[in-house]
Amino acid sequence: MPLRKIMIIDEDKNSSEFLKAHLEHENSAVEMITNPSKWQEKFESIKPDLVIMDVVFQFVDGWQICKDIRNQSNCPIVILSYKSDVFAKVLGFELGADDYVIKPFDTKELTARIKAQIRRATKYNVPKDSTKTRVCLDNLAIDMVRYEAIIKSQKVALPPKEMQLLFLLASNPDKVYTRNQLLDEVWGFEYYGDSRTVDVHIKRVREKINGASQLWSLKTIWGVGYQLQKTQESDNAGSGTSEL
Amino acid sequence: MPLRKIMIIDEDKNSSEFLKAHLEHENSAVEMITNPSKWQEKFESIKPDLVIMDVVFQFVDGWQICKDIRNQSNCPIVILSYKSDVFAKVLGFELGADDYVIKPFDTKELTARIKAQIRRATKYNVPKDSTKTRVCLDNLAIDMVRYEAIIKSQKVALPPKEMQLLFLLASNPDKVYTRNQLLDEVWGFEYYGDSRTVDVHIKRVREKINGASQLWSLKTIWGVGYQLQKTQESDNAGSGTSEL
DNA sequence: CTAAAACGTCAAAAAAGCTTCAAAAAACGA
DNA sequence: TCGTTTTTTGAAGCTTTTTTGACGTTTTAG
16 A cells, blocks of 8 residues: 555644554654644645544634635545534535544544545545646637636636536537436536436527537437537438437 | 435344435435345346445345445445444455444434545546446447447447447457347346347347448347357358348 | 526427337248 | 248337426525
8 A cells, every 4th residue: 555645634732643653653644733724735735645634623613624625625534523413523524524533533443444535535436637627629618717618719608507517518528428427517416406407507508609619519319418529510320419 | 316326235124214214305216125145136236326234134244245345346335333343343444344333323424424425436536437338349439438339430329229239249249149138238127028129229220330331240140139240251151140 | 675697397399219010031940 | 842930121109308488496796
């Protein structure tokens, strides 16, 4: 197992020291942050494989830190705290934590949980790159930072959902996404609603991009889902897809 | 509606029922397995997004089941058991579990943990997929991600059934499939209908691939079924096959 | 607080694919 | 070769999926 970088954010020095020693014994590189307000710079320089953090601090809001970490990274977060009520646990998970362990903790159990999290985040999966913010396909560009789409050098304003939908489809041209995949990625996996919603948004995106740009268009893969495809004049055996 | 499929393996019917009701209320599709020895078939047919399981059973070894699941899938596993010693927990994680919750459990916490696991396995990551999505045979290629067949460098769009049919046949060139095998694989296990349906679909695939590509074609094995075979000019010992 | 924009739901209509059927053709066995 | 069995094929009807417009609700902006 390659050396893993673990970052501990906790004002309690004793607890951190103790844990650090154990983790280093398990062949990890451990960075302790005892002043939570300085987490950001350390996080960026270390780029940890996993974060262990408390949520109760003197001057700053631990929940906010958890949320901020999740906002800028997919790195696994294990909350380790004396705060043991169910409400806190649920909040932690909702803010993006991957596990929640109560102090005082059993070293062996915590180590096992940490390993499981790293395994899940690396061995079984490949991280999604959330870094890309702009895609450019011929005369179609989508910029998620400026939140605008450019179609034939015309800025077109799209509402959030349509924006994300088009961005996702354009990030993997020709890839077919099922409605559920689109719901997962754009609406979020906790969304529960009619998958016909996707159809309606696809329609609205089509209305905006189709008239202007002939080069790429949203195709329907009947019985499967949708796809952004280079428009072809001569679609020889075109059953299964339809032009719009 | 990205409905999540959750599988519960537990001999304790009360606990399972209770949990099932709650998860269904959270909009999941829940399958209960109260006879753990039958997990395999269910697992394959359901293809769950997450497994909740006990490890203490009357006649079978729960740890072994956990290990077996992990062996054939990356699906998140949450162990839910009265067995609460640290040794058991560590063993569980080492066998591939992603979380370990002690009975009696708090519904809200367990639900939050389940959601966190599903989120980790889907939203932050893309599963390392070992499943083949594309086959390439000389000038014949079938791509299930783009949902297109390429025949002599011509993209040909096929409807779902024809696509899956050709993909299956092309995945095992020369292998003869009976109509029932094809029905099982393409139409699904529980399909009830005339096996002549296969013939019609074979015919339609032929219309599309035969004209264009001479290198591979769909052969009829008289009295048996169908096969994708390299086209031969001189098939002298041709008993049992016919050219198309 | 109001108005506009965005979003979600629904049902009718349209489109595409699927299945069945029966006649015709082909392959087989005696 | 003849009769039987199996496969091919075209067309019609059926089912499923998708499109679309309208409308009610929620969120955002001023």
